[in-house]
Amino acid sequence: MxxxxxxxxxxxxxxxxxxxxxxxxxxxxxxxxxxxxxxxxxxxxxxxxxxxxxxxxxxxxxERRYRPIPEDVLLRAFEVLDVNKCGHLTKEELVKYMTEEGEPFTQEEMEEMLSAAVDPETNTVRYKDYITMMVVDEN
CATH class of the missing domain: 1.10.238 (Recoverin; domain 1)
Incomplete structure (x- = not known):
């Protein structure tokens, strides 16, 4: 970059x-x-x-400030959102959580996340795959 x-x-x-x-x-x-x-x-x-x-x-x-969140913590967060325990969230569910809860995403941030996270064939986010893609290796 x-x-x-x-x-x-x-x-x-x-x-x-x-x-x-x-x-x-x-x-x-x-x-x-x-x-x-x-x-x-x-x-x-x-x-x-x-x-x-x-x-x-x-x-x-x-000072090593603002370190990335560990993979297991991200997984637990997604699992809490996945009330059906099916291993994925729909695009609509993800948008709702990310724009209405906590520190809401901007439209630009949401579009960027969706372009990387959503499987266009199923219109879902398989969050284990997405987390693997997102995690920063600190070594």
Whole structure:
């Protein structure tokens, strides 16, 4: 994955979450907003300066903050949602849970998740397969 800097060595504000997650960190949206608040200019410009981002991100990585959730915890969470214990969720069930419960997904996040998770032939999410695909190897 590559990210472009502008001529002034700045990132687009909206790309920071993707950058942080591509580095193996999994902050919640609330935690991401807190991180962005640390590096945002006093007068918001829509950009984050590299000189501000690097020290913050180095600290996050050194402290091993925002580690990914382990596979067994993700599996238990999906199993709780799977009331019929059939090993899958329908697309509609997944959308309902992800947009109405807890920290709701945005439309863009939901579309991205669905494109990776839903089997187009059955219109379901076989969550064991999806978890295997999602899990980040920390080694």
């Amino acid at each position: 590559y990210f472009r800097f502008t001529d002034n060595n700045v990132f687009f504000f909206r790309e920071i979450g993707t950058i942080i997650r591509s580095l193996g960190c999994c902050p919640s949206e609330s935690e991401l907003h807190d991180l962005l608040a640390e590096v945002e200019e006093e007068e918001p410009t829509g950009y984050i300066r590299l000189e501000k981002f690097l020290p913050m991100m180095t600290k996050v990585l050194m």
